[in-house]
Amino acid sequence: MNVPSQVLNPPCRTLLGAGPSNIHPRVQMAMAAPLVGHLDPYFQTIMDDTMALLRHLFRTENKLTFPISGTGSAGMEASFDNFLEPGDVAVIGVNGVFGERMVDNAQRTGATVVPVAAEWGDIIEPAAVEAALKAHKKVKLLALVHAETSTGILQPLGDMSKLAKEYECLLLVDTVTSLAGHEVAVDDWGIDICYAGTQKCLSCPPGLAPFTANEKALAVSQKRSHKAHSWYLDLSLLSSYWATGRVYHHTAPVTMVYALHEALALIAAEGLEARVKRHLRHGAALQSGLKAMGLVLHAREEYRASSLTSVRIPPGVDGGRVIQRLLKEFNIEISGGLGPLRGKIWRVGLMGHSSTGENVILLLNALEKLLLEEGYVVERGVGVTAAIRSLNA
Amino acid sequence: MNVPSQVLNPPCRTLLGAGPSNIHPRVQMAMAAPLVGHLDPYFQTIMDDTMALLRHLFRTENKLTFPISGTGSAGMEASFDNFLEPGDVAVIGVNGVFGERMVDNAQRTGATVVPVAAEWGDIIEPAAVEAALKAHKKVKLLALVHAETSTGILQPLGDMSKLAKEYECLLLVDTVTSLAGHEVAVDDWGIDICYAGTQKCLSCPPGLAPFTANEKALAVSQKRSHKAHSWYLDLSLLSSYWATGRVYHHTAPVTMVYALHEALALIAAEGLEARVKRHLRHGAALQSGLKAMGLVLHAREEYRASSLTSVRIPPGVDGGRVIQRLLKEFNIEISGGLGPLRGKIWRVGLMGHSSTGENVILLLNALEKLLLEEGYVVERGVGVTAAIRSLNA
Numbered sequence: 096m097n098v099p100s101q102v103l104n105p106p107c108r109t110l111l112g113a114g115p116s117n118i119h120p121r122v123q124m125a126m127a128a129p130l131v132g133h134l135d136p137y138f139q140t141i142m143d144d145t146m147a148l149l150r151h152l153f154r155t156e157n158k159l160t161f162p163i164s165g166t167g168s169a170g171m172e173a174s175f176d177n178f179l180e181p182g183d184v185a186v187i188g189v190n191g192v193f194g195e196r197m198v199d200n201a202q203r204t205g206a207t208v209v210p211v212a213a214e215w216g217d218i219i220e221p222a223a224v225e226a227a228l229k230a231h232k233k234v235k236l237l238a239l240v241h242a243e244t245s246t247g248i249l250q251p252l253g254d255m256s257k258l259a260k261e262y263e264c265l266l267l268v269d270t271v272t273s274l275a276g277h278e279v280a281v282d283d284w285g286i287d288i289c290y291a292g293t294q295k296c297l298s299c300p301p302g303l304a305p306f307t308a309n310e311k312a313l314a315v316s317q318k319r320s321h322k323a324h325s326w327y328l329d330l331s332l333l334s335s336y337w338a339t340g341r342v343y344h345h346t347a348p349v350t351m352v353y354a355l356h357e358a359l360a361l362i363a364a365e366g367l368e369a370r371v372k373r374h375l376r377h378g379a380a381l382q383s384g385l386k387a388m389g390l391v392l393h394a395r396e397e398y399r400a401s402s403l404t405s406v407r408i409p410p411g412v413d414g415g416r417v418i419q420r421l422l423k424e425f426n427i428e429i430s431g432g433l434g435p436l437r438g439k440i441w442r443v444g445l446m447g448h449s450s451t452g453e454n455v456i457l458l459l460n461a462l463e464k465l466l467l468e469e470g471y472v473v474e475r476g477v478g479v480t481a482a483i484r485s486l487n488a
Numbered sequence: 489m490n491v492p493s494q495v496l497n498p499p500c501r502t503l504l505g506a507g508p509s510n511i512h513p514r515v516q517m518a519m520a521a522p523l524v525g526h527l528d529p530y531f532q533t534i535m536d537d538t539m540a541l542l543r544h545l546f547r548t549e550n551k552l553t554f555p556i557s558g559t560g561s562a563g564m565e566a567s568f569d570n571f572l573e574p575g576d577v578a579v580i581g582v583n584g585v586f587g588e589r590m591v592d593n594a595q596r597t598g599a600t601v602v603p604v605a606a607e608w609g610d611i612i613e614p615a616a617v618e619a620a621l622k623a624h625k626k627v628k629l630l631a632l633v634h635a636e637t638s639t640g641i642l643q644p645l646g647d648m649s650k651l652a653k654e655y656e657c658l659l660l661v662d663t664v665t666s667l668a669g670h671e672v673a674v675d676d677w678g679i680d681i682c683y684a685g686t687q688k689c690l691s692c693p694p695g696l697a698p699f700t701a702n703e704k705a706l707a708v709s710q711k712r713s714h715k716a717h718s719w720y721l722d723l724s725l726l727s728s729y730w731a732t733g734r735v736y737h738h739t740a741p742v743t744m745v746y747a748l749h750e751a752l753a754l755i756a757a758e759g760l761e762a763r764v765k766r767h768l769r770h771g772a773a774l775q776s777g778l779k780a781m782g783l784v785l786h787a788r789e790e791y792r793a794s795s796l797t798s799v800r801i802p803p804g805v806d807g808g809r810v811i812q813r814l815l816k817e818f819n820i821e822i823s824g825g826l827g828p829l830r831g832k833i834w835r836v837g838l839m840g841h842s843s844t845g846e847n848v849i850l851l852l853n854a855l856e857k858l859l860l861e862e863g864y865v866v867e868r869g870v871g872v873t874a875a876i877r878s879l880n881a
Contacts, residue, residue, distance in 0.1 A: 098540060098541055098544045098756045100537055100540075100541060100749075100752075100753045100756060101533065101534075101537055103518050103521055103534070103746055103749060103750055104521075105521050105522045105523075105524050105530055105531075105534075105746070106522065106524065106530055107522045108522065108523075108524050108525065108528065110523065110524075110525060112525055114739060115523055115525060115526070115739065115742065117523065118523055123519075123520045123523075124520060125496050126516075126519035126520060126743060127516045127517060127519060127520045128496055128497075128498050129498045129499065129500045129501065130498075130501075130503065130508055130510065130511055130516075130693055131498045131499065131501050131503075131821075132501065132503060132505055132508060132821045133508070133694065135501065135815070135821065136815075137498055137499055138498075140494065141494075141496070141498075144493055144494055147491060147493075148491055148493060151491045164558055164559055164562075164695070165557055165558045165562065165720060166557055166738045166739050166740075166741060167738070167739065168719070168720050168737075168738040168739075169557075169558065169720045169738075171719075171720075172718060172719055172720045176717075176718075196719070199719055200719050202715075203715055203716070203717050203718070203719055204717075292739065294739055300523055300741065300742055300743040300744075301526065301739040301740065301741050301742060302557070302695060302741030302743070302744055322595075322596055323596070324569075324596050324597075324717035324718065325565060325569075325596070325717065325718060326561070326564075326565055326589070326592055326593050326596055327558060327561050327562050327564075327565045343826070344561075345559045345560070345561040345562075346507060346508065346559050346560065346561075346685065346687055346694040347559075347694065348559060348693065348694050348695030348744070349508065349693055349694060350519060350693040350695070350744075350747075351693075351695055351741070351743075351744065353496055353498070354743075356493075356496060357496055359493075360493045363491045363493060422528070422529075428524075428525045428528065433736070
C-alpha cells in the first residue's frame with residue numbers, strides 16, 4: 096500500500112495571529128524530555144507543581160486548579176457541562192465568536208440560555224446583564240468572555256462580579272486570550288469558574304485548558320440531579336485524579352503537561368506584573384503604529400486588549416491576500432476576521448513569547464510595505480516610527 | 489508570592505505498563521519542531537498526511553479518519569455521543585474496565601444500554617450478544633473492546649461483525665490497545681466506528697485519539713433529532729475542520745499532531761504485518777517466560793493479547809511492592825490490576841517501541857530477582873531461558 100508521507104520540516108513562523116503564539120525554546124525542549132507514565136510518582140510531582148503554578152497564575156487558592164486534557168474549547172465545555180442541566184438558566188454575554196460558542200455549549204446542556212448581546216467590537220454593558228438577571232427568576236450562571244479573541248475587546252469584570260453576587264449566580268469567565276497577558280485575579284474578582292487555553296499568552300503549544308473552580312461552584316456541581324453529559328470532562332472524576340486522590344481517570348497527556356509546567360515556570364520567573372506590563376507596552380506600540388498608518392482599530396477605544404488587536408482592512412485592499420503575502424514573504428502569521436467580521440478586519444496577536452518590541456516593528460514594517468504594494472497610500476515608515484516612539488515613551 | 493517549581497528532569501523509564509509506551513527518538517524530536525498555526529497551509533499538509541497514514545493503519549477508506557484532540561477516552565466519548573440519543577438502544581460487551589466505561593459513556597447520552605457481561609479475563613460470547621440483539625427490538629449500536637487493557641483479552645470480532653450486519657446495527661470497536669500492535673482491519677471487518685489512543689502500540693505520547701467512521705455511521709449521526717451533547721467532540725463540526733473544508737473549529741494540538749505524524753510514518757515504514765508479527769513474537773516470549781516461572785496468566789488461553797499480558801500475583805507476594813521496586817530499582821514500569829482485579833494481577837505491556845526482545849528479558853530477569861527476594865520460590869533463570877527459546881523459535 097502506498098502511503099504518502101513527507102519528512103516533518105515546518106517553517107519558522109513569527110506567530111502574530113490569534114494563537115498559537117511562539118513558544119520559548121525551553122518549552123520546546125520540555126516536550127522532548129523522557130516520557131514517564133501518567134501514574135509515575137515523578138509525574139505526580141510535576142502535576143503538583145503545575146497545579147501550584149496555575150494557582151499562582153490564576154491568582155486563586157482554589158484546590159481544584161489543573162489543566163483539562165483538551166484545548167481551550169474543552170475547558171469551555173467542562174465549564175458549562177458540569178454546572179448546568181435542564182431547568183437551569185444561564186445569562187451569557189455575546190459580543191463575538193466565543194460568546195456565541197458559549198451559548199452553543201450551554202444550550203447543549205439542556206439549560207435555558209439568555210444571551211446578552213452587544214456589537215462585535217464593543218463590551219457587554221453591566222446594565223444589560225442586570226436587566227437579564229432581573230427578568231429571569233433564578234439565574235444559575237453568568238458567563239462572560241474576558242478578552243474576546245474575535246474582536247480584541249477586553250471586558251471589564253468589576254460590575255459583573257458585583258451583579259453575580261447580588262443575584263446569587265455563579266460567575267464563569269473565559270480567559271483564553273487574557274490569562275498571562277492581562278491581569279486576571281480569580282479570587283479577588285469573585286470568579287467562580289475560569290478556564291483558559293495554553294497557546295495564547297501562556298506560550299505553550301495548544302492542547303490543554305487551564306481550569307479552576309472554587310468550593311461554591313463545586314458544591315453546585317455536586318447538587319446536580321444527574322451526571323454531567325461528558326464522562327471525559329466530568330469534574331467529579333477529574334477532581335479525584337488531579338486534586339484529591341490521583342485515582343486513575345484518563346491518561347494525562349504527559350508531554351503536554353511537561354510543556355505547560357515549563358511555560359508556567361517561565362511566567363513565574365518573569366513575574367505576573369512585569370508580564371502584564373510587557374503585553375501592555377507592546378500592544379500599545381502596535382496600536383500606535385497602526386493608527387499612524389491611518390488604519391482604524393476595530394475595538395472600542397477604552398476597552399482594547401493588548402494581547403490581541405483588531406484592525407479594519409482599508410477599503411480597496413484584499414485582506415486575505417495581505418495575510419497570505421505576510422506568511423509567504425515574511426513568514427509572519429496574522430489572522431483574519433471571523434463570522435460577520437470575515438474580510439473586514441485583521442487580528443494581530445502579541446501574546447506571551449511573541450509579545451516583543453522586535454515583533455511589533457517587524458510586522459508594521461512588513462505591513463506598510465505590502466499595503467503600499469496593494470495600492471494603499473501610506474507614508475513609508477510612519478507606523479514603525481510611531482511604534483518606536485511608543486516603545487521608548 | 490512563593491511558587492514551588494522544580495527543574496523538569498524526568499527519569500528514563502522502560503515503559504512496560506498499560507501505556508504509555510516508550511516513544512521513538514524521532515517522535516520525541518518531532519515535538520520540538522517549530523510550532524506553526526493550526527490553519528497554516530504547511531500544517532494542513534501535515535493534517536492530510538496524518539489522515540492518509542491513519543487510514544492506512546486502520547485499513548480503511550473512510551474519508552472521516554483523523555485524530556480527536558483528546559486522549560483515547562475522548563475518542564470513546566465521541567464514538568457514543570455522536571451516534572446515540574435518548575430512545576436509542578445500545579448493546580455493549582463488558583468484560584473489563586473499558587467495557588464498563590463504555591456503558592457509562594453510552595448512558596450519559598440518554599440511550600438505553602444493554603450490557604452483555606463476561607468474566608474479567610474472558611471474551612464476550614457471540615451467542616450472548618445475539619440473545620441481547622434479539623431481545624431488544626431495534627438496537628442501534630453494538631460496542632466491543634478489541635483488546636481489553638484491564639485484562640489482556642483479545643476479543644475476536646468475526647462473529648460480531650456478522651451479527652451487526654444481521655441485526656442492522658452499527659458496530660463500534662475500541663482498538664486503544666490493539667491498533668498498530670494487533671491486526672485491525674476496519675473495512676474488511678465491517679467496523680462502522682473505531683477509535684484508539686496514541687500512547688499504546690502507536691508509541692506516541694498520550695493526548696490524541698485516532699478515530700474513523702464510515703458513511704453509514706455518518707448518515708446515522710446526521711439523522712439525530714438534536715445536536716450531540718458535546719460541542720468539542722461534535723463530528724459534524726470536526727468533519728468540517730478535518731475532512732471537508734478546514735473550517736475553524738477548535739485549535740488543533742499542533743505539536744501532538746507532529747508527534748502522531750512521525751509515529752505513523754515509522755509504522756508505515758516498518759509495515760503493518762511486520763509490526764503485528766513483532767508484537768506477537770515478544771508477547772509470546774514474555775508469556776512463555778512467565779509460565780516457566782510458574783506464574784499463572786490471567787486471560788483465557790486462546791484469546792491473549794500480545795500487546796498486554798495479565799499475570800496473577802502469586803499467593804504471599806505483595807504485588808504493589810513488586811511494582812514499586814521494579815520502578816525504583818530497575819526503572820521499569822508495569823501496571824497493577826484495576827477494579828475487581830486490583831491486587832490480583834500485574835499487567836505488562838509490550839507495545840510499539842517498547843515491544844522488544846531486550847525488554848522481555850530485562851523484565852523477566854528483574855521480576856525473577858524481586859520475586860525470589862519477596863519469598864516466591866523460582867529457579868533463577870528459567871523465565872529468561874524460556875523467553876529466549878521462544879524468541880529463537
